[in-house]
Amino acid sequence: MDTKNIIAAISLSLAIIVIWSLFFQPSPEEIKKRKEKEKIVNSSDAPSIDTNEKITNLSRKEALKLDGRFYFENESIKGSISLNGATIDDLIFKKYKTQLDSDQSVTLLNPKATSNGYYIESGWVSNNKNIDIPNNKSIWKIEGNSKLTPNNDVTLIWKNSQGLTFEKIIKIDNQYLFTIEQKIKNDSDKIYSFYPYAQIIRTKIPEIIDFFILHEGPLGVLDDQLIEKDYKDILEKKYSKNADSGFLGITDKYWLTSIIPQKNKKFRADFEYNEKFKVNYIETDSYDSKPNAQISNIVNVVVAAKEVNVIDGYNESLGLKKFDLVIDWGWFYWIVKPLFFLNDYFFKLAGNYGIAIILITVCLRLAFFPLNNYAFKSMSRMKLVQPEMARLKEIHKDDKMKLQQAMMQLYKKEGINPVSGCLPILISIPFFFAIYKMLFVTIEMRHQPFFGWIKDLSEKDPTSIFNLFGLIPWDPPSFMIIGALPVMMGFTMWLQQKLNPAPQDEIQKKIFMFFPLFLTIILAPFPSGLVLYWTANNILTMAQQYVIMKRTTVKTAS
Structure with a gap:
């Protein structure tokens, strides 16, 4: 279960890039x-070009x-x-x-x-x-x-x-x-x-x-x-x-x-x-x-x-x-380039590159809707049985073998596969990386505005939380520029964590609590278009996950 939670968190964050570097x-x-x-x-008879x-x-x-x-x-x-x-x-x-x-x-x-x-x-x-x-x-x-x-x-x-x-x-x-x-x-x-x-x-x-x-x-x-x-x-x-x-x-x-x-x-x-x-x-x-x-x-x-x-x-x-x-x-040419043409179509349709990014994020979520449903149902059922799991751990705290047997019986009773959410997430990782790559390497996003304070999606959010996003007349140094959009991204990631099963291990729980703040700081200097993509993806993920959680029940919880 811990591995599943880690993969789920990482796959919906900047750490997708890290997974790419490790596996691909x-x-x-x-x-x-x-x-x-x-x-x-140098076997040809052609002379050298000497123009120093x-x-x-x-x-x-x-x-x-x-x-x-x-x-x-x-x-x-x-x-x-x-x-x-x-x-x-x-x-x-x-x-x-x-x-x-x-x-x-x-x-x-x-x-x-x-x-x-x-x-x-x-x-x-x-x-x-x-x-x-x-x-x-x-x-x-x-x-x-x-x-x-x-x-x-x-x-x-x-x-x-x-x-x-x-x-x-x-x-x-x-x-x-x-x-x-x-x-x-x-x-x-x-x-x-x-x-x-x-x-x-x-x-x-x-x-x-x-x-x-x-x-x-x-x-x-x-x-x-x-x-x-x-x-x-x-x-x-x-x-x-x-x-x-x-x-x-x-x-x-x-x-x-x-x-x-x-x-x-x-x-x-x-x-x-x-x-x-x-x-x-x-x-x-x-x-x-x-x-x-x-x-x-x-x-x-x-x-x-x-x-x-x-x-x-x-x-x-x-x-x-x-x-x-x-x-x-x-490496993902066959995914990245078609995504560009889809994004370019939305840009011509909407007339705003930020709206195009949101629309292509929606398309991506729809494409993986069945797979994500499968993953989120598993996560929701795992969350609902956590009280029972905690009770079993307390009963069998001195006997790991019996604890494992009791846990397997619980999974069987509730029809839960503790790693069932991993495969859909792993399949979707290349596509999430592809849209990130597409936005990063193409010139079409350069100097394109979104709304409000975002005048250039290819540049970082120019506002900073340290001067209350411009309300205080002070220009913070560059390392302190953490804009409103990265803060929004971090907040949506924090909300998304609340929908996931909490790790039983206290150390893991603290790491996960710190994770949204860490990614907010890391993503702050990134192009606003990329941060907008992650924010929109977080919001859509939460919406789907919330609906599934409301519809999910388990026998133990009844």
């Missing part, structure tokens, strides 16, 4: 086997003035591309603000001359050291149109003294996709071999959440295998893999920078750190540039806010596989 995360042996499969592969340069500390404004530039803009993004290396190093999301009450848009990419440089390069390399090839310091010239829009492409030209003309034709769609067509025209009488490449460079590790249910850092899908590397992994060891298909990039919680090789071309992908973090690929089959002929290659670049519909759209339109995994749906 890969074991050390599994992790070791995966690492053994990730072999370093010193890190400087110019401000972003100063760095943008250093180079010649041309500008781009569409409905979703704006920024500029440096003519120094033809580098995409200035990108702003027009629809997303840094803070709810701010007019400043989110900036993702920064020039290489800043301390937090984050940029994308593309080009060609060769094993022939005598060929003059444009690099990250070469100055390109604009030919024709000088502003990049969905209706206007920009063409860049760079020529050497050996009769080679390098050309980049850059296109942009109305969302987050850059298409770069790279060409080489050979007006010499010699044959040269080239390898196309693209790379993402990030100067330093950004501020990350560092929470086990969310991956932030280098990732890719190479030959249908998802590769996720933490920044510290790359610091310790370079990762390389030859692949026939896929993509690679760097992901933040809400933002993505990715490069996608041309289809049907083999390439080597590298995740490495060499003064800067680099995620790059180079095609492993050479392009032979013959006299009076032209070679070309296409690289797609997606720098996006990780909107689910947009990411899924690129997965289909670019002919990719598993591009949607840049959103960290996790």
Whole structure:
């Protein structure tokens, strides 16, 4: 009975996450086997990509003035591309603000001359050291149109003294996709071999959440295998893999920078750190540039806010596989992603993201209504027979064997299975975790209001019980901000405990009394949308449990 009570309490609280980490995360042996499969592969003849340069500390404004530039803009993004290396190093999301009450848009990419440089390069390399090839310091010239829009492409030209003309034709769609067509025209009488490449460079590790249910850092899908590397992994060891298909990039919680090789071309992908973090690929089959002929290659670049519909759209339109995994749906992909679409439907229906969370919580409770009924009936009957159980313990306090026999007879008489509530709860745990995961990793909840004081469901409740939720003119320190919504969640959890059978052991009883307070403190800094979900779930659980308790009787109690 004690085990059942513990599982019931934990499954309806934040400790669902702990259960997930214990039962569903890969074991050390599994992790070791995966690492053994990730072999370093450098057997191709493709040359290395050597584009190192010193890190400087110019401000972003100063760095943008250093180079010649041309500008781009569409409905979703704006920024500029440096003519120094033809580098995409200035990108702003027009629809997303840094803070709810701010007019400043989110900036993702920064020039290489800043301390937090984050940029994308593309080009060609060769094993022939005598060929003059444009690099990250070469100055390109604009030919024709000088502003990049969905209706206007920009063409860049760079020529050497050996009769080679390098050309980049850059296109942009109305969302987050850059298409770069790279060409080489050979007006010499010699044959040269080239390898196309693209790379993402990030100067330093950004501020990350560092929470086990969310991956932030280098990732890719190479030959249908998802590769996720933490920044510290790359610091310790370079990762390389030859692949026939896929993509690679760097992901933040809400933002993505990715490069996608041309289809049907083999390439080597590298995740490495060499003064800067680099995620790059180079095609492993050479392009032979013959006299009076032209070679070309296409690289797609997606720098996006990780909107689910947009990411899924690129997965289909670019002919990719598993591009949607840049959103960290996790092990329960088959539950989490459908839950998102259901929640998104409710959001469009209700017009309020908080209402959508409540509605999807109701759906979840309805889906598990029969299972929970079964569990709650068992718990209710256990609670009603507690006086009889206490009497038996007093009678047989010196004989454990007789006590166990008497308890089994009582269970048989009343038709009670003391562990009957465990299975339904265990089955429902993945679904409760899935909705938590869905709300945590998707951008759609960002800056969405609920009602009253909750202006942003992706942020913690801004009020605090220590200044009576704003009635006292005092701003408590951050560790003392325990808002009204977390307090409500803790209170509903405390009420829910009152409906459950009380543990017979005094120590367990004290632990359970402290549990709602503990979770209130733990959940206080969590996004308000998650706390709202737990609060709504607690209320619905109590309502169902209360009705069942009123209808449940036992022979002993009559």
